[in-house]
Amino acid sequence: MKTPAGLDAVIVGAGHNGLVAACYLARSGLKVLVLERQPYIGGAAVSRRLYEDFTYSNCSYVCSLLRPEIIRTLELPKYGLQVIPYEGGCTMMQGGGHLALYDNHDALRREISRHSKRDAEAYDRYSRDVMRQCKFIKPLLMHEPPDPTSFKPRDLMELLYLGKRFHNLGEKRMYDTLRFWTMSAADFLDEYFESEIVKAHFAGSSIIGTALGPRSPGTAYVLLHHYMGDIDDTVGAWGFARGGMGAISNALGASFEASGGTIRSGAPVAKILVRNGRASGVALADGEEIRAPLVISNLDVRRTFLETMDAKDLPEEFLGQVKNFKIRGSSGKLNIALDGLPQFPAIPPGSPCTRGDMHVTDTIEMMERAYDDWKDGRWSRAPYIDMLIPSQIDPTMVPAGKHYMSVFVQYCPYELADGPWDAAKRQAFGDTVINTIAQHSPNFKNLILHAEIRTPWDIENEVGLTEGNIFQGELTMDQLLFNRPVPGYAQYRSPVRGVYMCGSSTHPGGGVMGAPGANAARAVLRDLGRAP
Amino acid sequence: MTDSPAPHYKQPLLKTPFHERARALSQIDSFIPWAGYTTVDVFTTMEQEYFAVRNATTLYDLTPMVKYRVSGPDAVPYLNRLVTRDVAKLKPDRVAYVVWCNDAGHLIDDGTIFRLGAGEYRICTAERQIDWLLDSAIGFDVQIGEVTEQIAALAVQGPTSCAMLKAAGLRGIELLKPFEIGYFSLGEHRLTLSRTGFTGDLGYEVWMDPAAAETIWDILMAAGRSRGIRAIGSQALNMARIEAGFIMPNVDFVSAEHTIRTGRDRSPLELGLGWLVDFNKGHFTGRRALLTEKKQGSRRQLVGLDIAGNKPAHNALIYTDDGGKREIGSVTSAMWSPTCKRNIALAIVDAPHFQVGSTVWAEIYLNRELVWERRMSRAQVVERPFFVPERRRATPPAEF
Known part of the structure; x- marks a missing residue:
């Protein structure tokens, strides 16, 4: 775990997004060092043994959103990642009954029919509408969100692409999209189902990790965010990482090291160093300084800018917005x-x-x-x-x-x-x-x-997540797309040249998706004039 | 209804009341799921079963067909708002083929409406949609309920079907006109028959109490023995229905309730079902959109194709030219028609190429001992159905 000389980039935090960004940068030929505070890597995607021979997925626990293109490009199967699907699910009722979800469509219909015949058939309409919205959003996941106030050709092109996709939805679905992004999960589910148990079962994914209730506006989107993993029409989209969620981080770590990268765990970063308005490296808690022209932070936006950077190095308004970021x-x-x-x-x-x-x-x-x-x-x-x-x-x-x-x-x-x-x-x-x-x-x-x-x-x-928020910031409309994390800084770049963000605080947000890390790496490479 | 003894999470598919009989005749264990039931795809060979449809008489288990009972004082106004045809014109004991659309004039499904009595109707359809039917009922004094499990059904189709039913003891069956409903007794069992079907041939559909199912099956099989009766599976039926020009959901169109991508919905006008749309009957769901489409013309249409050669054009893309430069549609159903000796297909084709008489080109892939070859075949847009025998309408029908 020596620190190599002549580093091109330092990644702060070996969470899955930090590791994804690190892999992409190393693969494009940069000399990259990942620094991790804990003695183990993975952040919130870890498998640890705390009791005898039991392995826990200590934080995140299912793998649904990890982008297939990342798994493929970074050769994660070669480094030990195997995602195995799990079967169905259920909600047990207070009175002793239950609602189960089964993979087989006919079994599922008969199961929901036990509670409401109508809901059993409304379920198809529900899945269709959720799929329609997912289909619209999915291509945006692996894109840098365009800034609608910018006149840069790239932003205009991306906006045009977004606008065209939106328009192609057709009039009715455009209305639906806007409603979907802003309404509550309870209202949304009321439009399909009559049975309380059916609604309750589906409402669950609208509140996971979210400081909102099912009746709060904006939770319908959170529900969709969790569904995103389902849309690839591929087998095993939802599942367990074999060996626990740490298997993802370990595969990423191995892929990174195979590309020549270095990981130092047990090396907490105390400060991101700035010289002449540019990133110059990091200082570790024990005082060691590591020089690098690029510093990419996997920490959440609050921790990055309020705790790991000097306020003097940052614009006041930006700092104010970071302080207001809901996490x-x-x-x-x-x-x-x-x-x-x-x-x-x-x-x-x-x-x-x-x-x-x-x-x-x-x-x-x-x-x-x-x-x-x-x-x-x-x-x-x-x-x-x-x-x-x-x-x-x-x-x-x-x-x-x-x-x-x-x-x-x-x-x-x-x-x-x-x-x-x-x-x-x-x-x-x-x-x-x-x-x-x-x-x-x-x-x-x-x-x-x-x-x-x-x-x-x-x-x-x-783990280092501010307030323990699993998404590194609420997934509400005011903090999504070009507003995530902060308006004007949604493209992984910070106000300080050479300092980037790659955590879930950035677009497209939380979940073990890897998209923020991959998008951030692309932004870095583009700024360096290298092909991503 | 005999449900499967195992719970649904162990055995998701139900068994129809004819299942044991079908199981006994199944030679190759070829079963497929249909609307929540396990049904036979092929009993012996698809070809043998197909020729029985065109030559003798056949039994096809129709039980999984989804059935809804619609009753109450507002049944007619309700159905008239739901479907595009004028249900008020449907006489007692008659059946009408209908389609229903959403507000955008896009097809939700097709099916048949049976007028069984005063304010008493039955809708038969391929897919479940109580959700849509109940939403459409807001403001109407009607009761709607699914009765699929309460009614067992057999399609009896083929040129000797009338003779067979007569031999079985259904007196007066020969007087039943196309789309007419008749009530018969067979021993202690009461049967409802409709002269309807999905083969384009002479044929009937027999509706009964599930408890009587096996008895009726046995009686019909015995009566048909000297008339070449055969149980058939879905594959043979599919051949017959393509020749008859009938469309299938999820094959020739996707219900607007299920489409995820834009531009995949289809209107009845696009599917060549304009004759089912009655603009003069007053308001119905989708009317405004369909009127606009009628005025402006459809952007695409489902057509019949007569394709050169004898290789079925499964999933073929359709082009304006043999060079394959301009793509204008795709085939939804295709087959070599053993009766017509024509290579036929149903295809969705963009305007203006869907006019009868137009020449288009189909890109056909042939698997020749694992080596794939591509062939551009000339195709003519033709009238459908491809096959309409006289016996289909003749009343009384001939002995064979």
């Missing part, structure tokens, strides 16, 4: 080692739906109440959980016969109304989640061997 902590995570497979009496024997995402919030009302608790500065008393048991499918995670359960929890505040987080409160939060699951699984508590409980505060401290 709120709203999610927690439990990783649980289990002595066996928990029973869920609501699920009929033999149903494959437990091999997918499981939930226990059966009405939108309940979800909105969970959000109310967050607004009051406490974790949801009846939280929305997105619970998976990857060890049913992935044989590499745990010893035979044991299981690993990943539980994503919405909502949990970064700051509690009754004072700072401490060990007792963390445990109480964890107990709330465990009790919620135990209501639907009588043997669950007895199976628990170990539980890693992570509040937004923990996620911020361990």
Whole structure:
């Protein structure tokens, strides 16, 4: 882990986007160094062993959005990445019933029919409309968002492309798009479904990682953002990374090193150095200075500019906008080692739906109440959980016969109304989640061997995401496209020459997608006059 | 209805009440899913089954066809707003082929409407759409419910079908006119017959209580033994329907309820179903858009093609010229017609090339022992249907 001399670029943070950017730059011939604060790489895409031979996907837990073009170009399969699809999913109801989602269209129709015959058929219309919007947005993911105020030929071309695509949607769908980007998930789902359980199941993806409730305007887009992985018409678009999410980071790391790049972990960057208005390198926490003309930050925009750069080096207005960037902590995570497979009496024997995402919030009302608790500065008393048991499918995670359960929890505040987080409160939060699951699984508590409980505060401290926000900033219309992260700086460049951003704070946003990293690398290469 | 004993997450497809009979006759285990049921694609060979349609009589399990009951005082105004044809003109015990559109005049689906009694109608269609039917019912005093599982159905098609049914004991069947509905008894079982079908040949559709299904199947099979009766699968039916010029959803058009890409919706005018659109009956869904299209002319149309050679033009792109410079459409269904001895196809072709008599070129790929060859074949836009035997309409029909 020596620091090579004559560096072209330093990447701050070995999150998946930092690694993606690093790979592209190294492949184009630059000498690149990635610096990571933790002793392991991956940021929020990590697999760690905290208890015996159990591997956890400690933060992010499913792979749906990682762009296939990135997997292909960076040869990630060669470096060990295998994404395996999971099956279906379900929501268990308060009274003991359930709604399952099955891959087979006829099984799914018959399943939804148990709750509403009409909803079973409305589901096709729902999928169609979501697909239509995804189809419109998907090509924008791997594009630098055009600035509508700019007259640069590139921006004009991109705007023209965007406008043409928009116009091609046709009148009715143009209206739909604008509504879709601004309305609430609850209103959106009301336009299709009558059954509460069906609406609640689909509403889940509109609040994951988001400090908004299902009735807040803007959540319909978040729902779409999660669907994006589904649109490639390819097998295995939604799935587990074999070996946990760290497999993605490790494959990226290996690909990067094979291209001649260097990674230094356990090397926290304290400052991005600026000389004469240009990036000149970074200073590590121990005082070591590393020189490089390009510094690309994988940190979120707040952490990059407010904590890792000198305010004097930045324009005042820009700083103000960065300060206003919404990046709120709203999610927690439990990783649980289990002595066996928990029973869920609501699920009929033999149903494959437990091999997918499981939930226990059966009405939108309940979800909105969970959000109310967050607004009051406490974790949801009846939280929305997105619970998976990857060890049913992935044989590499745990010893035979044991299981690993990943539980994503919405909502949990970064700051509690009754004072700072401490060990007792963390445990109480964890107990709330465990009790919620135990209501639907009588043997669950007895199976628990170990539980890693992570509040937004923990996620911020361990991963470095401000407030523990998993998207590096809310995915609301005011913070998307040319407004992400800050108007005028949506093209991965910062006000300081040579300083770039490549994290999820930038377009197209969060999720283990890799698109911000790839787009940022292209912007850097274009500025260097190199072919991306 | 006999549901599969296994739950839906283990066995997603339902079995029709004829399943055990079909299973016994299936020689090659060729089953396909259709509207949530498992159905036979081919029993023995597609060709043998096809020739039975044109030569003798055939049984085809029609149960998965989606059926809706529409009843109530506003049934006629409701249906008249839903479909493009004038349902008020549909007489009791008659069937009408209809299409319905969205506001943009794009086809949601096609199907048949049965007038079964006062304020009592049945819609038969290929795809489920209760969502659309209920949305369209806002403001009307009608009840709409799916009755697919409550009615078993067999298509009895072919030149000896009338004789077979007569032999089975359906007295007076020979008097049933095309698109007419008749009520018959077979032993203790009551049957509803309509002189309808998807083969373009003489034929009937038999509607019954699922509990009677196997008995009726056995009676018909026995009665048809001396008249060459055969159970047929979907592939043979598909050959017959192409010759008859009938269109299939998801083959010749995609419902406007399912299209994701723009420009993939089709209007009834584009599909050559303008004769089903009655602009004089008052308002119906899609009327304004269809009027505009009628005035301005359609941008494309589904046409029949008669193609040189004998190689079916599956999925062929259509060009104005043999050089393949200007693409003007594509084939949706294609086959060598064993009866007409013509290489026929249905294709979507851009204006103005869809006029009958126009010459276009089809790009056909031939697999010759794993080596692919490309051939540009001259094709003529022709009238459809390709095959309309006299016996289809004759009342009473002949013995064969």
